[in-house]
Amino acid sequence: MTEQSTVLILLQVFCDRKEESFCETEKSSAEQKLFFGKKIKFRHILIEKHYVEKSMLNYIWAVMILLGIVYAACTGQMEAVTNAALDSAGEAISLCLTMAGVMALWMGLMEIAQKAGLIQKMTRGISPFLQFMFPRIPREHPALGYIATNIIANVMGLGWACTPAGLKAMEALAQLEAERGNTAYNSEDAPAANRVASNEMCTFLILNISSLQLIPVNMIAYRSQYGSADPACIIAPAIIATLISTVAAILYCKAKEHSKWRY
């Protein structure tokens, strides 16, 4: 097992595939015992059954609360902690009220853009860029369509549309590998550990993670809630920063694609 695959398994254990699942601890506690009882089988269960119920957020959340209370007990800040816990809970609700307005406005506009065919038009509009980034994907392959949808959804801040399109894109890229005669991708029963990411998969994910975004809607809502004089003033610098990180990602992928070193 190579270093990368071990890293990935660790990630799969810890990452919050279901970010909201930290309220579902009861359901997964039985599965947790199974995990710790059979440490070796654990990895295979994970890969083969898509098992990522246990989330990173469980640990982050618990550690923050436990650490905070223990530290407060040591420094004599228990009263402040009591107030902070109660105040923060109330504050979360007032924040949601501000966010509700901004989100409703943005999603309303995006619905118009969607219905009017604007989003689809943009999706088609980036196909020259996709052909530059993914020269080896045949033009009519469905993977290109899913990748385009994912990128545009990212750019327009349509969180709900990104992930499904992204997952479909990954499946289509796996299919493409099978069509190319990559044996690890040929049958569903092949041991999953043998699947090596294709260049296209790496490029797609790095692009995705570099996160091109036009309007950081959430950030603007948070800023206005905490009394910013000009909540939207971050739009231009944010666009520049996101462009720079995406260009860095493109250069990195192109350099890797042309290097002979395959792993």
Add this chain to the structure above:
Amino acid sequence: MEILTHVSDIIIPLIIFFVVGYGMVSGIKVYETFLKGAKDGLKVVVDIIPTLVGLMVAVGILRASGFFDMLGSLLGPFTELLGLPAQLIPLLIVKMFSSSAATGLVLDIFKTSGPDSYAGMLTSILMSCTETIFYTMSVYFLAAKVTKTRYTLAGALFSTLVGTVASVILAGMMV
């Protein structure tokens, strides 16, 4: 940077004008469509209320206990050499794993330093140009059943690093 602020100020009205205008020209019922989308937007917010309550309480406890101040005075002298306020270190790490946990920390920075301070600006820009690396990688590669991810992690970390440096420079120009 006046021009950056100016561009920021006109972008939202421009988008609204363009989208509504485009909708009118294509002959759809813009108002009804807007209402439907707005309703979905509200549902999204309602869904994240429990998450926000949980995480803001956790960060609030940690802040009130004095732990962040201790961490800040410990790390501050080193990180400030790089232009990063010490408050941002936990944020940068947490953001790689979970965007909702990062949100809790972002709000804490806005509350304690203000969104228009250097730390607030840097946080705003940084959060707009980074993505939860490990979360995205695990979910996406799982969909293709791939375990050997080759250079993806290195590339993702590289682009995040470049984005961070760019954010530090831009935030310095804005304040």
